[in-house]
Amino acid sequence: MNKGANMKPDCHLAALASITPNEATALYNSEQVYAMEQAWFAQGHDSFGLMQQAAWQMAQYIQKANEQKCARPSASINGTPARRHRYQQRASIWVGKGNNGGDGWLIAHYLRRMGWQVQVVTVGFSKDDLETDNSIIKDTDINSATSISDAERAKQIALSKGCRYQRFEEMCAEWNASPNIDADADASTWQASGCAADADVYIDAIFGIGLDRAPAGIYQSAIYRFNQLAKCYKPFVISVDIPSGLVAATGEVFAGAAIQADMTLCLVARKFGLHTKDGMDYSGQVVDIALIPYALGDNALKPIAKLVTSAYALTPRQQNSYKGSYGHVLIIGGNRVDGSQGMGGAAILSASSAMATGAGKITVACHEAFHAALLTSLPDAMTINLHDADGVRQLLKGASVIAIGMGLGRDDKAKKLFVCYLKAAITEKKPIVIDADGLYHLADLHKEHHPLIAALQQHSAHHSVCLTPHSGEAAKLLDIKVSQVESDRLAAIRQCATDYGGDWVLKGAGSLVLEQRGQQAQIYVCATGNAGMATAGMGDVLSGLIAGLLAQKDLIRESRGLQQAVLLHGMAGDMLINQTNKTALLIGQRGLQAQDMPAAIRHIMQELTVSDNSW
Ligand SMILES: NC(=O)C1=CN([C@@H]2O[C@H](COP(=O)(O)OP(=O)(O)OC[C@H]3O[C@@H](n4cnc5c(N)ncnc54)[C@H](OP(=O)(O)O)[C@@H]3O)[C@@H](O)[C@H]2O)[C@@H](O)CC1
Numbered sequence: 001m002n003k004g005a006n007m008k009p010d011c012h013l014a015a016l017a018s019i020t021p022n023e024a025t026a027l028y029n030s031e032q033v034y035a036m037e038q039a040w041f042a043q044g045h046d047s048f049g050l051m052q053q054a055a056w057q058m059a060q061y062i063q064k065a066n067e068q069k070c071a072r073p074s075a076s077i078n079g080t081p082a083r084r085h086r087y088q089q090r091a092s093i094w095v096g097k098g099n100n101g102g103d104g105w106l107i108a109h110y111l112r113r114m115g116w117q118v119q120v121v122t123v124g125f126s127k128d129d130l131e132t133d134n135s136i137i138k139d140t141d142i143n144s145a146t147s148i149s150d151a152e153r154a155k156q157i158a159l160s161k162g163c164r165y166q167r168f169e170e171m172c173a174e175w176n177a178s179p180n181i182d183a184d185a186d187a188s189t190w191q192a193s194g195c196a197a198d199a200d201v202y203i204d205a206i207f208g209i210g211l212d213r214a215p216a217g218i219y220q221s222a223i224y225r226f227n228q229l230a231k232c233y234k235p236f237v238i239s240v241d242i243p244s245g246l247v248a249a250t251g252e253v254f255a256g257a258a259i260q261a262d263m264t265l266c267l268v269a270r271k272f273g274l275h276t277k278d279g280m281d282y283s284g285q286v287v288d289i290a291l292i293p294y295a296l297g298d299n300a301l302k303p304i305a306k307l308v309t310s311a312y313a314l315t316p317r318q319q320n321s322y323k324g325s326y327g328h329v330l331i332i333g334g335n336r337v338d339g340s341q342g343m344g345g346a347a348i349l350s351a352s353s354a355m356a357t358g359a360g361k362i363t364v365a366c367h368e369a370f371h372a373a374l375l376t377s378l379p380d381a382m383t384i385n386l387h388d389a390d391g392v393r394q395l396l397k398g399a400s401v402i403a404i405g406m407g408l409g410r411d412d413k414a415k416k417l418f419v420c421y422l423k424a425a426i427t428e429k430k431p432i433v434i435d436a437d438g439l440y441h442l443a444d445l446h447k448e449h450h451p452l453i454a455a456l457q458q459h460s461a462h463h464s465v466c467l468t469p470h471s472g473e474a475a476k477l478l479d480i481k482v483s484q485v486e487s488d489r490l491a492a493i494r495q496c497a498t499d500y501g502g503d504w505v506l507k508g509a510g511s512l513v514l515e516q517r518g519q520q521a522q523i524y525v526c527a528t529g530n531a532g533m534a535t536a537g538m539g540d541v542l543s544g545l546i547a548g549l550l551a552q553k554d555l556i557r558e559s560r561g562l563q564q565a566v567l568l569h570g571m572a573g574d575m576l577i578n579q580t581n582k583t584a585l586l587i588g589q590r591g592l593q594a595q596d597m598p599a600a601i602r603h604i605m606q607e608l609t610v611s612d613n614s615w
């Protein structure tokens with residue numbers, strides 16, 4: 001798993017190097033891509049011409065990528081060890097029956113013309129399907145035949161030129177292997193048979209954006225076998241348009257049945273699903289094959305999301321400033337229910353992270369039992385008893401931003417505190433960050449039709465309100481199952497914003513961020529962050545980071561936004577695992593702890609600070 005992981009380290013480096021943000025990449029779903037193609041055809045362009053153009057560009061790219069790999073004997077592309085250059089480059093191209101398969105047939109045809117040894121593996125084709133159609137072949141201008149589909153035409157071109165193929169179904173029989181899936185089956189019998197073969201490049205053209213259900217039967221089997229063989233032979237694995245099995249609109253893979261690519265050659269427009277959820281593990285490096293000018297003119301489709309890879313520059317501080325210039329963050333959390341150990345660490349991590357962003361002052365309203373621990377690890381923070389409602393409300397009046405919920409507890413007493421402090425924050429017109437147990441209480445209030453929900457919505461129209469659920473918390477907020485959130489995270493984050501108002505993060509691999517802009521909501525996919533961050537306390541760090549940035553009014557508005565906070569959080573996590581990181585902070589994915597993050601956040605903040613002061 002995770003061969004390419006969307007080229008995380010490079011992405012991180014790019015982010016650091018580019019302190020003026022690159023234009024965010026627009027992301028689309030399948031329907032939008034089909035609409036772009038239709039608009040193009042409506043202008044008189046030919047659909048088969050587009051397929052030929054796509055396949056020709058891909059064949060050239062594949063040739064170039066493989067040559068580069070062979071030119072660096074000890075190097076690797078996306079972690080795949082390089083292989084020595086052979087006298088004849090070999091490709092195994094797996095094709096399905098749709099247009100994605102059509103692309104595959106034409107790539108086979110073009111690679112053969114470039115001198116490659118090509119083996120096509122067909123999936124779902126009957127023997128009759130693979131008969132050459134003489135009526136078509138007789139037509140010397142095969143491109144002008146109009147009664148057949150583009151995919152059929154592509155297949156006939158490849159077959160008529162003598163392209164070798166094997167039916168996957170027959171391969172299964174030949175290898176005495178069941179087409180039904182045994183995920184643990186040893187691939188050595190397949191390997192030993194020498195049929196589907198050792199090749200320098202494996203190309204996946206089984207399904208493209210037309211996948212509309214979980215692959216089953218022979219299709220599921222082919223996907224598993226493809227991955228197994230790729231594991232044996234270690235070819236460079238390239239997916240055409242999108243890894244087969246990955247859903248373009250959601251980034252979901254059904255039951256692990258998707259091709260694990262080292263590289264995806266993305267056609268027409270960037271697909272949303274390549275960059276979030278399972279897409280992170282299956283797509284590898286994503287390369288755009290530009291085909292049509294989809295983003296030009298008045299008819300440009302609004303992307304469903306934008307991919308954020310680089311951060312805004314942070315302005316240096318003015319010399320003539322003091323701690324009050326950089327805001328006061330009030331963290332409310334870290335409770336201890338009688339008889340339990342409590343969750344003081346959540347508030348401490350959050351405070352420590354807010355401080356690492358450069359916030360001027362931090363006060364933590366937590367259970368008194370944690371004050372000593374807090375001051376030991378963070379002597380720069382101030383403390384107040386979480387249960388001193390009058391004291392906290394008084395303090396809240398002077399705070400620049402409040403972050404509430406981290407380790408607050410879920411009992412009735414905690415809920416009363418939440419209601420009390422949220423009300424006060426709204427009355428005092430404060431920016432608010434709500435996380436963890438705060439979200440749990442918010443969900444309850446929503447169910448009860450509590451007036452605080454409407455008040456929060458109104459408040460969010462004029463003041464920053466950031467809500468930061470993971471999928472479990474989002475499910476509770478929407479009163480649906482976690483699996484429903486997971487199957488369409490985009491829909492879930494939109495629904496959260498509709499029901500509660502405010503700006504949202506839906507945390508996880510390829511975190512989604514929704515920022516309200518007047519009547520419009522903009523959704524971002526965050527390209528930073530890694531699986532090392534899947535440890536307790538990372539969310540607390542994020543809430544502190546968001547609050548810390550919001551508090552610092554000297555920073556430009558864009559660099560204090562939620563999308564930037566999520567980006568910096570991921571950048572800090574990536575820096576800690578990046579093998580090229582030359583600082584003393586390098587840790588690695590396993591064992592990365594939330595408490596490691598503040599040092600990395602400080603480092604990132606410094607890297608992003610533009611300064612023309614030189615000694
Ligand atoms: N001219 C153009 O527009 C260009 C298009 N281009 C290329 O076309 C690709 C999109 O092509 P596409 O629409 O034919 O979809 P694709 O994914 O190849 O096949 C889907 C077919 O498979 C089937 N099916 C679906 N799910 C299934 C399942 N789970 N299990 C089994 N079967 C399943 C379903 O058929 P059904 O069985 O439902 O009848 C459906 O018909 C795109 O990704 C790009 O590569 C480029 O060449 C640029 C120019």
Ligand SMILES: Nc1ncnc2c1ncn2[C@@H]1O[C@H](COP(=O)(O)OP(=O)(O)O)[C@@H](O)[C@H]1O
Nearest residue numbers: 507508509529530531533534536537538539540
């Ligand atoms: N696989 C991953 N890839 C990228 N980011 C991740 C991954 N796993 C976790 N994270 C990030 O780490 C943080 C975890 O937050 P959360 O689950 O709320 O932790 P906690 O509640 O323990 O503080 C989120 O910001 C999330 O996006």
